Amino acid sequence: MKQIILTGDRPTGRLHVGHYVGSLKERVRLQNSGKYDEIYIMIADAQALTDNAEHPEKVRDNIIQVALDYLSCGLDPEKSTIFIQSMVPELTELSFYYMNLVTVSRLQRNPTVKSEIQMRNFEASIPVGFFCYPISQAADITAFKATTVPVGEDQMPMIEQCREIVHKFNSVYGETLVEPQILLPQNQACLRLPGIDGKAKMSKSLGNCIYLSDEPEDIRKKIMSMFTDPNHLRVEDPGKVEGNPVFIYLDAFSRPEHFAEFLPDYNNLDELKDHYRRGGLGDVKVKKFLNNVIQSELAPIRERRKEWEQRLPDVYDILEEGSKRAKETAAKTLADVRHSMKIDYF
Numbered sequence: 569m570k571q572i573i574l575t576g577d578r579p580t581g582r583l584h585v586g587h588y589v590g591s592l593k594e595r596v597r598l599q600n601s602g603k604y605d606e607i608y609i610m611i612a613d614a615q616a617l618t619d620n621a622e623h624p625e626k627v628r629d630n631i632i633q634v635a636l637d638y639l640s641c642g643l644d645p646e647k648s649t650i651f652i653q654s655m656v657p658e659l660t661e662l663s664f665y666y667m668n669l670v671t672v673s674r675l676q677r678n679p680t681v682k683s684e685i686q687m688r689n690f691e692a693s694i695p696v697g698f699f700c701y702p703i704s705q706a707a708d709i710t711a712f713k714a715t716t717v718p719v720g721e722d723q724m725p726m727i728e729q730c731r732e733i734v735h736k737f738n739s740v741y742g743e744t745l746v747e748p749q750i751l752l753p754q755n756q757a758c759l760r761l762p763g764i765d766g767k768a769k770m771s772k773s774l775g776n777c778i779y780l781s782d783e784p785e786d787i788r789k790k791i792m793s794m795f796t797d798p799n800h801l802r803v804e805d806p807g808k809v810e811g812n813p814v815f816i817y818l819d820a821f822s823r824p825e826h827f828a829e830f831l832p833d834y835n836n837l838d839e840l841k842d843h844y845r846r847g848g849l850g851d852v853k854v855k856k857f858l859n860n861v862i863q864s865e866l867a868p869i870r871e872r873r874k875e876w877e878q879r880l881p882d883v884y885d886i887l888e889e890g891s892k893r894a895k896e897t898a899a900k901t902l903a904d905v906r907h908s909m910k911i912d913y914f
């Protein structure tokens with residue numbers, strides 16, 4: 569069976585380091601592994617509109633920002649099809665048919681939908697489109713017959729719901745759709761990177777992000793202001809590493825060679841953590857190291873971004889070309905779906 573990837577992001581803001589470790593870095597690795605026959609990367613503008621209906625210009629402007637972030641992280645349009653969701657209207661038609669296979673109570677039980685409704689204060693007035701977005705996400709995944717969906721942990725209930733839709737469709741109308749597998753980052757710290765304020769998730773909507781496109785001085789300020797262990801007041805105090813955002817970031821970003829380069833007194837992260845636990849290691853020293861680590865990771869990305877920013881017409885060409893290709897694939901699946909449903913009349 570062909571190995572196919574579908575994944576993407578909502579154009580609600582520039583991408584941040586949570587996206588990078590949770591999904592983007594993994595996509596680039598998979599893209600370059602040569603193990604996948606087709607890779608589709610979707611900029612989910614229609615999904616972003618489900619909770620930004622009154623701000624279409626915000627969604628529109630961020631399409632190019634997300635595309636620039638993709639290209640600067642190493643997604644290669646020769647290997648990955650980058651496209652805009654709303655330019656593939658076949659996805660909307662698929663969603664419409666899948667809606668008949670899902671109950672309202674099943675959608676209400678989806679834990680990610682639940683927590684996102686809370687986060688947006690939608691309790692009393694949920695837009696129907698927002699409520700149904702897990703169904704449209706199932707359409708996105710199945711339209712490309714994706715076998716693999718590399719995303720962060722918050723997407724687990726979405727993939728589960730998609731698998732149920734596939735199962736139901738195939739059992740009612742005959743074997744047509746492919747059941748996808750979620751692919752989570754292997755590094756625990758990358759599953760859900762906390763914000764610089766220590767909140768459970770770095771998120772565009774919470775304003776607690778280090779953006780891939782931030783300037784070095786902004787990154788330094790954000791890191792130096794980060795939350796650590798609130799009981800680690802003096803350098804000599806013993807400190808807690810678990811749940812300490814600075815150490816979670818080091819778990820996510822640092823590699824042994826960073827120690828040789830920036831902190832040669834220690835051989836690895838375990839030694840640094842032991843010292844922090846014992847006491848005698850100040851937050852400032854750890855934060856300075858984290859700053860060096862993140863700066864070295866983000867500098868090449870920022871440079872490539874600046875180059876792509878000079879070539880915006882090329883970026884739009886990439887999106888147009890990708891959207892055309894994506895539309896062709898989705899149209900084939902839609903034809904299969906209509907055939908299976910016996911609604912292919914002429």
Ligand code: ATP
Pocket residue numbers: 576577578579580586587589590591718719720721722723758759760761762769770771772773774
């Ligand atoms: P929004 O607030 O608009 O929902 P977001 O920051 O949650 O934005 P999405 O576009 O919803 O970003 O998510 C894109 C991808 O990035 C998903 O695969 C998601 O799992 C992953 N992701 C988002 N935030 C994090 C994070 N803090 N840590 C790890 N992965 C993340």
Ligand code: MG
Pocket residue numbers: none
């Ligand atoms: Mg989100």
